Amino acid sequence: MSIAHGIRQLGVFGAGQMGTGIAFVSALHAKVPVLLHDASRDQLTKSLTFIDKILSKDVSKGRLTSSEASEAKDRIQIVDSLHALRDVDMVVEAVSENLELKRRVFKGFREALKEDAILATNTSSISITKIAASVIPEGKSAASEEGQKAAGRVVGLHFFNPVPVMKLVELISAVQTSKDILDRSRAFAEACGKEVATSQDVPGFVSNALLMPFINEAIMCLEKGVATRDDIDKTFRLGMAHPMGPLQLADFIGLDTCLSIQQTLYTGTSDSKYRPSVLLERMVDAQWLGRKSGRGFYEYNDN
């Protein structure tokens, strides 16, 4: 028997690429009302415009009727205060990869949201266990009943970019996550039309612990002159049927994001195989961040 996720209203915190995609699949496939929050009104407007664009494309390709598209759109409401999320049954955080920022956001969830709301993070590498520890009520110990209950509702729900297209969600249990929260989170990801793979809470989880050394090796090959940019990417596109070569994929993910995940892997394991390449560091120093900034290993004119 399938487990009910029990999410009657969802909050998405952060309306960048990932948050926008998560709001989209939740409204369209799980058919759940979504409150989408971001500190920037501009970002919220951009997010809605993008959602409109992909819904219209799906209508024009005959995948959705116009009423299905407008129902999905109507399920998404933008909100500019955390307080507006007070009644959600689950929130998915999708802010940038920074532990201190995430700790602050989760403390805010503890104060503003219902006591039994599921608190999910879309982090791609930061310890879910560390994030969970930040929701323990002040003055309570981690071992107390209140402490365990609070931290037990934090879970990792790692979506992949572009969220509407990629079929996977990686489900990560913190040391503290309760079984019920894990089961309901899995059921929710499945309702969003995704397949679930589980990983333990290790730096980078399974996905980025394997992907990032691959991307980093590709950058080191380029740095050492082993092959050209185009030949490195062609090798994987045509030789291994990857949709993008590793350098193109690094640009797509964002070079700052790749660097920050690699730093988490390196500091979290002290294993030199995760040391970020100097070229990657220099490109981020130069603000050549990949597709989003118009320049990375490639140049882009569509920004």
Ligand code: 3HC
């Ligand atoms: N949002 C929604 N839909 C998108 C999209 C986006 N951002 N980007 C592309 N699409 C859709 C297009 O609209 C198109 O839809 P259609 O079939 O209805 O026309 C479809 O995807 C294919 O797009 P295109 O024809 O424009 O281009 P491609 O065929 O080259 O595909 C791609 C683009 C889907 C991005 C493909 O190149 C790909 O799969 N690349 C690899 C992506 C990948 O590996 N992602 C994981 C990154 S790692 C990660 O996210 C983890 C993190 O922790 C780092």
